[in-house]
Amino acid sequence: MEFSRSKRHIRPATSRMARTSHIRRQIAILESLPPGSLSASDRYAAAVAARHIFEIVRNGDNVDTVVNNGAVPALVKHLLRPEPHEAGVGIPYEYQVEESCALAISHILIFKNECADLFFERGILPLLVNLLNASIEDFCSIELKNIAYGAAIAIYYLAELDSIRTCVRNAGAIPPLVKLLESRDPVVLTSTACALQSLSCRNEENLILILESDALSKLIRLLAFEDGDLQRLRVSIIAKLYSSELSDDIKKKLQQAGALQPVINLLSSHCSITQRLSAWLIGIFADDPACRIHIAQRGAIEPLIEILSSPDHELKIEASKAIAILAQDEHNQVGIAYGGGMLPLLKNLGSKHEHIQDNSALALYRLVSNEENIHDFLKVGGVAKLLKTKFNTQFAEDYVSDTIEILQEKMTGQVLAEAIYLMEDNMEDNMNKKFQTSILLGLAHICSPNDLKTIFMDNNGLDILLDLLAHGNKSQQQISSNIFLQIDDKTAEPFPTKAGQHSQSPKMSSNELSGSNDECPDVTFVAEGRSFNANKTRLLASSSVFCAMIDGGYEIRAYRPCRCQLKCCT
Incomplete structure (x- = not known):
């Protein structure tokens, strides 16, 4: 043992x-x-x-x-x-x-990888280049595939060192590496892409030679390859080429080589890095006004909108930036809105990440500048979101202010008429009532006092509002009471009353209406947790809002306290 x-x-x-x-x-x-x-x-x-x-x-x-x-x-x-000593001898x-x-x-x-210097000092570069040149002679040989893989990986690690990167180019490694992109072996392709990616980093001369060796067309052709790592490497190399000082020339060559559609397809990749690089490239393509409509026609908007809901913040930055750039085109503005882009952009407006908030604010500003999108913006509660968001940057705050100003300017004529039509539409289900309250709240905030009379007195807005206040859910009641306050704030002068009605009502200041008035009370509110009893005649004289309520023909169906967030004057 x-x-x-x-x-x-x-x-x-x-x-x-x-x-x-x-x-x-x-x-x-x-x-x-x-x-x-x-x-x-x-x-x-x-x-x-x-x-x-x-x-x-x-x-x-x-x-x-x-x-x-x-x-x-x-x-x-x-x-x-x-x-061999003689030709033809094996x-x-x-x-x-x-x-x-x-x-x-x-x-x-x-x-x-710290051994890279040791290999370089032993004169490995020319030997690797000779092997690369030999490997491109036959893509079917197993031995040559392994040689190509080994040589490309070795060059990748050697080129990670800035001091060696130029030496690799001078040794003649780039042309055979580009030629290896014609291989159909995924292992060879991946190792080759790694080597080219490393060589293209912070080296303009290498980038020029990669382009001159016709790498772009080969890289673009391989973007359709289903291997995720391979796609990421291809897009990464193209992104490096694009971010160089040669970007204007590369942009033209990429478009001529047919890069747009493969890059758009990669927006739906399962690899977030590939998606991010693709979204970045789409934003670069979209800088060209002539290219924006082509990007939309080829299907980029839908996946970009989906990316806006991604948990990956870096990915959302690039997608929101691309959408903001695409939204400079009026046709794309409508396409983004009808494609469901409003809600995720509004949600991202509240992001703590400055770039996401900035890009979302800019995109929303451009979407709302198109009259066709204003009604959708109202329906999804866009106005309320703009007003309650806390901003991280002055850039976002300025664009939101400009957005509200645009809404105020455009909410006239046909745009206002369409909004009123949507408001009056017979909406029974809760989802449509949610849209209705959002439209009412938006109109109350952005319309002029004169238009408020048109909306809330002449077109049943007040009836709808009071119905929501009396019979809606808790959220709808809260929003309705807020709308009343907003209307009251905006109407310094009383609404014009119908001829002959309330002409004998005594005039008094709001201070005369105490927090509780038990003298012949016929109206009861509950404000801030306590009952508020008022006489209808004195109520009419105290505020144009209550005058409008009575003039609107509001009929109390059953006696019960009405809870709303009204400020009591004491």
Whole structure:
């Protein structure tokens, strides 16, 4: 038993020693063999040793041990592909040595990317470029696919270093990488996209060469690829190209290459990063006035509106910005409103994120500037939302003020008549009554005092309001009482009364109407939790609102206190 425990105790150390010894043997084999040898035995031994090292590091195990025992120079020197002495003579174990070395190097960099400098100092770049050029000769070869993958991943990590990025271009890596975008292997495509993305970062010369190598058309064609990571990388590269100083030229080339529809399609991607980059690109496309209507016609508005309800704040920023830009076109203004864009924009107006609030305020301002959208804005409670929102920036506050001003200017003539028609529509269900109260509240806030008479006396607005106050739910009653207060605030002069009615009513100031008047009370309100008894005659003289209530023909169906938020004068 004691022997067994001792054996179990020393096994891990023995195992580590054995692994280290095995690693050293494989590296020693690579070091002992000449690079570029045409000997079958040499190439076989090198291929086996490099494969062993790849298997050791592929899961991230023992990477430090491999590097510390000299694997970097040993692997780099065997990336050299031998040249046959005579044309037509084959190379033993062709590409197998280079394949195993490239895979081992790529995985060392994946798990220990700080080794990039070590590989660069050993002169790996020209060897990788030679392998890339070889790999584009045959997209069907398994060995060449693995070589392309390994070389592209190695270049990706090398190009993460600013000091090496230009060297990669000078070594000639970009043209074969762009050519690899024609491959149909998703692993090769992903590794290639990673390399190009890294090379395009903060390097205008690299971007120019990527464009000159016809990368855009290949990237756009691959946007339809269903692989999520691949889509994200493609859009990311295009976004980097677009954000460069070459953006004007790239915009034209993207449109000519047919990028618009694939980018719009990616707005519905399951990857939020892809969606965000696509929405950003749509906003860039929409800067061109001639392109805005095409974006809408190709189906961008619906997914952009859906994104407005996303929990991802960065995504909502880009979508709301794109919608605000698209809303500069009058046809798009109607399309966004009828597509359901009003409600999420109003909801986002209350966001604590400044950019979301700013973009939403700008978009709503542009939507309301179109008369066709005003009634929808009233129905969804837009006016109330504008008035009660707290703003994080002066930008949003200014645009909301401008929006209210536009509503006030446009609420005349046919627009007002249509709003009154919607208000008077026979609405039985709760949803339609909700729209009705929203319209009433909106009209009370934005209409002039003269128009209030038209709305609330001449067109049954008061009847509707009193019916909601007496028979609506709690929310409708609260809104109705607020509308009464708003009307009272806006009517400094009494409404003109009908000829002959109440001509003998005594005139008195509102101060004469005390908080409670029990002298012949025939009207009772409950205000702020206590009963308010009043005489109808004195009530008529105290306020134009109560005069309008009586003139409106309001009939008390049953005696009961009417609860509303009226301010009592004491």
